[in-house]
């Protein structure tokens with residue numbers, strides 16, 4: 001586990017922030033006092049914490065899954081389990097998953113920020129989405145999609161994503177298929193159709 005023994009910092013106390021991704025580094029402010037590092041989990045301990053954060057949101061908080069939100073695609077060696085670490089404390093503050101589907105299409109999903117860090121000056125959600133986009137593009141992915149919960153559609157539009165088709169029911173609740181500006185159109189009717197059943201849930 002990478003959690004600090006000391007209490008977590010108040011996210012609103014953060015005045016100077018940098019965002020780093022691996023292998024590239026993005027610095028959004030000079031003289032960072034606290035900063036984010038977004039990258040794939042690098043150890044079993046980090047993966048365990050990654051899954052715990054996912055479970056906290058999608059099983060315990062939202063009730064989308066019963067008991068566990070882990071799927072077969074999580075065991076695919078190509079799947080990216082991306083974490084956001086708040087440094088220098090080393091605290092994991094958010095996660096997102098990117099996984100391959102049919103026809104070279106990849107899906108982003110399981111995006112969540114630890115509750116205390118949502119809407120904070122760290123902009124954790126934005127950093128995770130940008131890192132996910134960068135890492136899949138580095139892998140040559142041309143079509144990148146996400147099934148987005150309706151209350152979060154504006155967040156993704158704010159980040160330059162756009163809607164594809166009409167909302168459909170996915171994991172039991174309405175979702176909107178969306179893609180970033182650089183992505184090609186979905187190639188699979190199953191991922192495009194409202195209420196379709198793509199391999200990975202959101």
Ligand SMILES: CC(C)(COP(=O)(O)OP(=O)(O)OC[C@H]1O[C@@H](n2cnc3c(N)ncnc32)[C@H](O)[C@@H]1OP(=O)(O)O)[C@@H](O)C(=O)NCCC(=O)NCCS
Pocket residue numbers: 057110111112113114117118119120122123124125126127147148149151152153154155156158202
């Ligand atoms: C959705 C979520 C990931 C956003 O993360 P976050 O760290 O709070 O978002 P950020 O602080 O990075 O926000 C980035 C920008 O989007 C804006 N934004 C955040 N949430 C938004 C929303 N629901 N609607 C519109 N804009 C939003 C912010 O104001 C910020 O704007 P700015 O760049 O002009 O300052 C977070 O709220 C969360 O974990 N929610 C619960 C899990 C969930 O529902 N996941 C989505 C499953 S599809």
